Amino acid sequence: MAFSDHPTATPETISDLVDCHDRMLRRDPGEPEFHQAVREVLASLPPVLDARPRLAAARLLERIVEPERQILFRVPWQDDEGRVHVNRGFRVEFNSALGPYKGGLRFHPSVNLGIVKFLGFEQIFKNALTGLGIGGGKGGSDFDPQGRSDDEIMRFCQSFMTELYRHVGESTDVPAGDIGVGGREIGYLFGQYRRITNRWEAGVLTGKGRGWGGSACRTEATGYGNVMFTAEMLRRRGEDLDGRQVVVSGSGNVAIYSVEKAQALGANVVTVSDSHGYVVDEKGIDLELLKHTKEVERGRVADYAERRGASARFVAGGSVWDVPADIALPSATQNELDGAAALALVRNGVRAVSEGANMPCTPDAVKVFRDAGVAFGPGKAANAGGVAVSALEMRQNAGRESWTFARAETELAAIMKDIHDTCYATAERYGAPGDYVVGANIAGFERVADAMIAQGLV
Ligand code: NDP
Numbered sequence: 001m002a003f004s005d006h007p008t009a010t011p012e013t014i015s016d017l018v019d020c021h022d023r024m025l026r027r028d029p030g031e032p033e034f035h036q037a038v039r040e041v042l043a044s045l046p047p048v049l050d051a052r053p054r055l056a057a058a059r060l061l062e063r064i065v066e067p068e069r070q071i072l073f074r075v076p077w078q079d080d081e082g083r084v085h086v087n088r089g090f091r092v093e094f095n096s097a098l099g100p101y102k103g104g105l106r107f108h109p110s111v112n113l114g115i116v117k118f119l120g121f122e123q124i125f126k127n128a129l130t131g132l133g134i135g136g137g138k139g140g141s142d143f144d145p146q147g148r149s150d151d152e153i154m155r156f157c158q159s160f161m162t163e164l165y166r167h168v169g170e171s172t173d174v175p176a177g178d179i180g181v182g183g184r185e186i187g188y189l190f191g192q193y194r195r196i197t198n199r200w201e202a203g204v205l206t207g208k209g210r211g212w213g214g215s216a217c218r219t220e221a222t223g224y225g226n227v228m229f230t231a232e233m234l235r236r237r238g239e240d241l242d243g244r245q246v247v248v249s250g251s252g253n254v255a256i257y258s259v260e261k262a263q264a265l266g267a268n269v270v271t272v273s274d275s276h277g278y279v280v281d282e283k284g285i286d287l288e289l290l291k292h293t294k295e296v297e298r299g300r301v302a303d304y305a306e307r308r309g310a311s312a313r314f315v316a317g318g319s320v321w322d323v324p325a326d327i328a329l330p331s332a333t334q335n336e337l338d339g340a341a342a343l344a345l346v347r348n349g350v351r352a353v354s355e356g357a358n359m360p361c362t363p364d365a366v367k368v369f370r371d372a373g374v375a376f377g378p379g380k381a382a383n384a385g386g387v388a389v390s391a392l393e394m395r396q397n398a399g400r401e402s403w404t405f406a407r408a409e410t411e412l413a414a415i416m417k418d419i420h421d422t423c424y425a426t427a428e429r430y431g432a433p434g435d436y437v438v439g440a441n442i443a444g445f446e447r448v449a450d451a452m453i454a455q456g457l458v
């Protein structure tokens with residue numbers, strides 16, 4: 001990354017950025033996703049580093065890219081045939097300057113330390129943007145839940161928590177869900193935590209069931225929040241979602257509730273996808289059928305297409321981004337939308353792209369959108385609704401309260417508007433009007449940096 005490309009950066013700032021970047025590459029080789037996430041944040045910082053020399057004096061960059069603590073552990077478990085499996089568990093406690101470490105757990109065969117570090121690093125700034133008191137962390141395992149029975153999932157979760165319990169706590173580190181971890185897994189993890197510790201400590205995990213400490217609207221929050229963020233970006237341009245054609249990737253938690261909110265705002269959502277391919281549904285996605293197929297039957301999008309009839313077709317493999325759309329909401333996984341896909345979207349007239357997933361757009365793709373003047377919502381701002389309602393769940397747990405759906409959704413909407421406005425105003429203040437990447441990175445960084453400086457060299 002040529003930080004020196006930045007038009008205004010001083011030589012001192014450029015040299016600090018290059019040092020930090022090169023040191024990371026030397027110390028943490030083989031973690032390309034982590035490098036990508038760090039590089040993007042560093043590239044946004046020259047204006048704020050130039051304006052605030054104290055940040056350089058405090059060696060803040062070096063400190064912020066180094067996790068406070070990284071935990072790796074063995075997770076042994078037995079499948080239904082009695083065979084023993086050994087997976088690897090991770091929890092990266094990245095930064096607690098603003099509050100207890102907070103961030104999801106991902107169960108997916110692609111999980112490794114670099115992936116968890118990229119997610120944990122993003123989480124620091126995302127959580128800062130919510131304005132709530134939460135630090136950044138992430139965890140998970142290379143366990144593959146696909147095709148596993150309910151009993152196997154439970155045994156795995158119990159084994160995972162049998163180590164994790166000693167590192168978490170409502171004032172220490174508060175995990176939640178991510179890819180492969182939803183309400184069922186949070187239930188098994190919570191049950192094991194409660195059994196081992198003999199404590200009803202509701203605030204140790206978020207995404208719990210409504211009947212036992214979960215918040216209304218947490219299931220919906222990430223997808224709803226991303227669509228709310230998109231609506232705010234469009235509003236700035238005098239546009240809205242009504243009558244717009246939307247493509248969504250993924251068909252999990254974030255995707256499903258993005259479809260639901262986009263439809264509620266009058267959009268026509270025509271796609272969902274999974275790792276096998278995508279569905280185009282000319283009449284618009286049938287939300288009830290999608291929910292039943294994914295949430296009840298735990299099926300594939302191909303099953304949805306088969307049942308839906310003539311309006312829907314399943315395309316094995318291929319790129320969902322070839323489907324023409326006004327708005328694209330990538331909601332599956334990192335680097336799922338590359339430069340070529342971005343060009344296809346732009347050629348087809350896309351107006352806004354907002355990241356429901358974490359880092360779904362490659363740096364090349366982001367550049368294509370920037371150059372084309374497409375409204376682009378970066379994940380750490382656009383998908384912050386999930387962790388924001390998680391923090392509201394912690395607040396309800398601490399006060400032994402349970403809010404209505406309407407109250408939780410109203411608070412979510414206010415937080416998403418505030419994140420949008422903060423990113424917009426920050427980008428403008430630092431000479432990059434309309435650039436939500438710069439706005440999100442600087443606004444998140446400043447809040448964490450100020451707290452770290454105030455709390456001294458720890
Ligand atoms: P789910 O497990 O519910 O769904 C994940 C979806 O993405 C599935 O459709 C899955 O397809 C697809 N997917 C996952 N990995 C890949 C891959 N390597 N290639 C192609 N498709 C893939 O996860 P979520 O909906 O919770 O998470 C989706 C994204 O949103 C992630 O990036 C996550 O970090 C991010 N996010 C989630 C939040 C939350 O609250 N849950 C909050 C903020 C961000 P398949 O079933 O075939 O694997």
Ligand code: 2IT
Nearest residue numbers: 103104176178386387390
């Ligand atoms: O990436 C994310 O923000 C999440 N997976 C949600 C984290 C949380 O603690 O709710």
